[in-house]
């Protein structure tokens with residue numbers, strides 16, 4: 001399942017990162033790498049960005065990028 | 074003197090540590106050729122003088138653009154600064170994983186370093202037990218726990234820096250591995266680097282850096298070419314690019330492997346004394362990022378911010394203006410009449426006033442921004458406005474600067490600093506002057522009140538004047554968005570910046586840090602933009618003032634000669650105002666007005682309006698007082714003054730006898746003011762913030778063209794439709 005479809009408040013682990021774009025490399029540098037655990041804390045309304053908890057801090061990314069991260073619970 | 078560089082993630086407490094080390098001995102400037110600010114200061118470390126450089130906060134050393142390359146360039150001595158003798162890696166102990174990632178990247182290039190394990194108090198409070206000794210073993214450099222704001226651990230940190238200085242040694246070599254293929258790629262590049270003179274201790278790290286950096290540059294962007302890759306790195310760059318063809322996801326492999334290592338180190342060196350609990354940040358986010366409550370709070374905060382720079386700055390600005398007036402009066406009494414006195418009073422002191430008058434707005438906006446940023450809310454505001462801004466192609470962080478533009482473009486342009494991507498910052502800087510700032514209000518007011526029945530009701534509830542004003546603001550918003558949209562797709566073409574935004578924990582802002590930043594911004598403005606504003610103000614003054622020897626028409630001369638002590642005061646002022654008006658009409662500006670008349674005639678403007686347009690470069694509202702001067706009603710005229718309005722209504726074309734100002738001309742004039750870049754202060758601050766004259770020149774040129782076309786369309790279009 002991709003990260004954008006993960007339910008809020010559920011702990012998950014990143015399995016695959018589609019790293020073909022510079023944006024995704026940047027996200028990886030922020031800690032969204034395979035093996036890292038993530039949780040969606042908040043969703044902005046109307047398809048706005050997500051607030052994630054990753055490696056002990058809060059990070060916000062858009063749905064477009066979340067779609068390129070595969071996670072498992 | 075030795076050089077110490079502070080490197081670390083944003084929000085790791087780098088600047089706090091820098092301030093503690095340097096006190097007030099610091100200076101903010103720009104790195105040459107880029108828009109990144111350079112912060113450096115002097116300190117005494119273990120009895121020896123040292124220069125401390127505060128690097129821009131960064132999550133990684135990989136350089137996708139010139140701006141991002143700064144950290145690497147400073148660390149490796151590629152800027153004007155000497156190569157640092159010691160790097161102090163500031164690490165947030167409460168967030169080890171991500172912070173260690175940067176630390177590893179820096180240590181891999183083989184620089185002598187000390188780790189400052191900051192925020193120990195935060196880590197302890199959240200139940201994390203971090204063991205510096207364990208980290209020290211793995212990294213091979215000294216690790217000193219500190220709490221920067223309270224100076225805890227600072228003496229030990231300085232001692233560790235001194236020891237490392239005395240016996241510099243490279244940290245332990247890279248402690249993660251890639252697959253055999255990728256490793257052989259690194260090996261090839263490493264060898265090539267050593268063959269060209271790179272020190273063996275840093276060649277491996279440099280090879281990894283080079284491969285990751287050339288491998289992640291965005292395609293089709295020229296930025297990569299702007300990396301200063303001199304020496305071995307430059308010679309090997311092409312080879313690195315070629316080798317990467319077989320290893321396209323090299324960068325991703327490096328990041329993943331390094332993070333894997335980071336996680337291990339973090340796990341080995343930290344323990345939880347108690348399970349994670351919901352903290353203040355979680356509870357506040359529940360409200361501040363609530364789907365409904367979040368936007369509500371956001372609008373409330375933005376409303377207060379807007380109100381404060383729009384209205385609260387007003388009394389302070391008034392105070393400054395009357396203060397300047399007072400000084401001018403005093404000087405007028407002291408000096409004999411003449412050009413020198415006028416230069417000093419109207420040119421120099423007036424010009425200085427033109428600079429200081431912005432300080433209240435800058436101060437208030439930056440106090441607000443500092444509080445919002447330090448408290449952690451600024452990032453949340455970007456989170457909430459992102460959806461809206463992404464539609465235009467901008468980052469959520471562009472919202473606050475654009476909003477501030479309604480008050481004044483100067484602080485707004487300065488506030489664009491929070492936008493990371495250079496192109497997006499440029500787009501925001503270039504469109505901010507299109508936002509209808511408060512200096513345009515007096516112009517709108519004068520025109521609306523003079524040429525339109527502004528109190529006339531429309532649909533019962535609205536007044537005509539109010540609606541006109543509202544449409545100017547509406548138009549301004551549309552044009553701003555449109556311009557951003559176009560710039561993002563043409564000249565400054567770049568994809569919508571990704572929202573990769575850390576939401577830092579909420580903290581109570583420290584007063585000292587807020588004050589420091591406000592003072593810093595005001596100093597930067599006065600020092601870097603002030604001189605340009607003053608010079609340009611004096612030039613404008615001279616255009617309106619010279620030549621002094623003018624031929625007055627005989628009728629006016631006769632009137633002047635007829636003045637005696639018995640002449641009623643009223644008549645005397647009228648004659649004097651007419652003399653001044655005549656001088657102004659014959660000044661250089663007046664002649665320019667005549668010269669450009671053919672250019673502005675298609676917009677419905679005559680040469681006298683041309684003088685006003687020219688003079689309003691000093692500041693848009695100067696248009697009003699200049700028109701007062703031109704029409705001989707005195708320079709004290711403001712947008713509310715009845716004589717000026719009457720004079721405007723009465724003005725006729727000398728050859729046709731038709732009124733100069735019709736509602737249509739008024740509309741064209743308002744549109745012109747909305748779109749034109751008439752403000753030397755904006756030009757000066759755009760120069761400062763973009764670190765070049767190219768962008769302000771482009772801004773003035775493009776906005777002038779837009780203003781001309783806009784006014785042309787309104788005037789000629791209106792005439793085609795049968796309006797006068």
Ligand SMILES: Nc1nc2c(ncn2[C@@H]2O[C@H](COP(=O)(O)OP(=O)(O)OP(=O)(O)O)[C@@H](O)[C@H]2O)c(=O)[nH]1
Nearest residue numbers: 083084085086087088089130191192220221222447
């Ligand atoms: N509790 C606590 N707060 C700290 C500590 N160090 C810094 N802070 C606070 O953390 C916030 C961020 O600190 P800065 O010094 O601005 O961080 P920075 O790394 O320079 O951040 P950038 O300017 O974004 O690069 C400020 O509000 C500091 O007061 C610390 O050791 N303990």
